[in-house]
Amino acid sequence: MKIFYITFFVTILCAQNSNSIMQATAALNAGMFEEALIHIKEAEKEDPTSPNVYQMKALLHEALSQPKEALEAWKNCLKYSKDKKVKKQAKNHIKVLSYEL
């Protein structure tokens, strides 16, 4: 029984790791931005250097009228991204959001 509980717990833990970004995207596509934000925060904990996670997080904060949090996420996106297009987007958002704050 003990073994069963341990195995069950480990399985749940692994499933959560791989699914949080998928769950965030699914919630985002359904227009459930607050739900998506919860999942993207989990994804951030698992991979704190992923620019894609920060990009999605920033867009979600902007959609939820949270410019301060969005600005922070864009800064992290710019820090970790190697993609020119994403960097350009992050720079533009930082500039506009800095105006706003």
Add this chain to the structure above:
Amino acid sequence: MTKKYLITIFFFFSCWSGPESPAVQTGYNFDNVGKLLLNIVSDHSNMLGSGAMVSNSLTHNFLKYGYAVSESNNNLYEIQINQKKKSLNLSCTITEFTDSEMIVVPYRNEDRGYTKTVVQQSLDMDEEKEKAQSSQLQTSTTTTHAGKVREGNRVEYTQSKVGIMLKMTDKTSGAIVWSNSYWYSGLELQRTIDLCIKSSVLQIKKLFQ
């Protein structure tokens, strides 16, 4: 030789005003401008009604930042800056207008593996020494699974993207006095339009301060 290089470098930097900064006619006095006449904004080929959305956002933002906005008979909007005589025509071209730009997020489906330890404990009485001492028998089994990483998975979502090009021309001479482009992206189209226009109006506001 070094002097020539320095002059060339200085000349290059003095000409280049950066990719995001506006083009301004040198010597034009914006202090004499009292009115902006907003021309009709044409729709982008991607979406009918996009011109009206941008136009309404422009008037909304000018109003929000303290300017008087009025609609003239021929559907043009007049934005009152001050009581000066000069007027500028403000035209806006939508360069980008989409609500379905795809963002692809590659991710790793990571099974991080596990370490499973089963501990069995039992109490045995030491009968030989006939003492009430107890010895503990402990067996542990450790199983380690390294896990596996599957790459190549991806998820997709869409974002809106709006781009505009603004141009101000002197009404009497027809000379272009100011021009700049702006773009913004976001999850919701209306909010994206608003933020794009907002940054442009804020820059125009600075011009007349």
